[in-house]
Amino acid sequence: MAKNPSISVIIPTINESSIFGIIKEIRKLLGSNTEIIIVDKSSDSYYKKLLKTGATVIRQRDSGVENAIMAGLKAANGTILASIDADGTHELNGITRGIRMISEKKADMVLGNRLAGLSEGSMNLYLQAGNTILTNLFNVVYNTRIHDVLTGLFVMKRSAFDKIKDVTPYRAGIAFFAIELAKRGYKVDEIPIKYYPRQEGESKLAKSKFAYGVGVASHILFK
Numbered sequence: 001m002a003k004n005p006s007i008s009v010i011i012p013t014i015n016e017s018s019i020f021g022i023i024k025e026i027r028k029l030l031g032s033n034t035e036i037i038i039v040d041k042s043s044d045s046y047y048k049k050l051l052k053t054g055a056t057v058i059r060q061r062d063s064g065v066e067n068a069i070m071a072g073l074k075a076a077n078g079t080i081l082a083s084i085d086a087d088g089t090h091e092l093n094g095i096t097r098g099i100r101m102i103s104e105k106k107a108d109m110v111l112g113n114r115l116a117g118l119s120e121g122s123m124n125l126y127l128q129a130g131n132t133i134l135t136n137l138f139n140v141v142y143n144t145r146i147h148d149v150l151t152g153l154f155v156m157k158r159s160a161f162d163k164i165k166d167v168t169p170y171r172a173g174i175a176f177f178a179i180e181l182a183k184r185g186y187k188v189d190e191i192p193i194k195y196y197p198r199q200e201g202e203s204k205l206a207k208s209k210f211a212y213g214v215g216v217a218s219h220i221l222f223k
């Protein structure tokens, strides 16, 4: 891998106003030339505002966060690929630390472990328990030692992504990418990150997180 790898950051969004601050912060952290790809399913007024940020904006016609991230990754040019939620809940610096871990060849995919840095009101006990059960299932099936397979932050090696880019995403969020890489023998690891409460708007991911979780469990077991 090149000494100064190029980085692409993918941000999936539906009407998240935190995204504007996140774009600025990413440029501060990684440099103003960093490729930022927004995959957007927002209203027209948000879309117009997003265009003004100077980031690449892909308008998503289908649905699902995994399809959004897949579209962004396919459009990306970086040798290291990252993704972060647009709602301001994930510690941005996790991207920098994930990049370091990938550059040092310690992993092929690094997930941001939110459970190591939960702030008050950021994740209720029910979601913590569900996430832990699913992640333990993932650990048993794929022989990994992670704590948060449902996180919204990851960093990935481009060469690993190239091996899964033609797989049709299934409903599992970032766990879809982790499952497909782990299945092929790539090393999936994690770094601790801080996790903050959502500041505004509502959850976009799924109407029922319980049904979503059951679906993720079946994908971990049967994919």
Ligand SMILES: Nc1nc2c(ncn2[C@@H]2O[C@H](COP(=O)(O)OP(=O)(O)OP(=O)(O)O)[C@@H](O)[C@H]2O)c(=O)[nH]1
Residues within 6 Å of the ligand: 012, 013, 014, 015, 016, 039, 040, 041, 060, 063, 064, 065, 068, 084, 085, 086, 087, 089, 152, 198, 202, 203, 204, 205, 206
């Ligand atoms: N483009 C796109 N973005 C999505 C879609 N679903 C969710 N997102 C975005 O993906 C990120 C994760 O969704 P969230 O709604 O925050 O999911 P969550 O973190 O489980 O839910 P909260 O705890 O309420 O924040 C956010 O930036 C959303 O705006 C989708 O279908 N398309």
Ligand SMILES: [Mg+2]
Residues within 6 Å of the ligand: 085, 087, 089, 152, 198
């Ligand atoms: Mg969120």
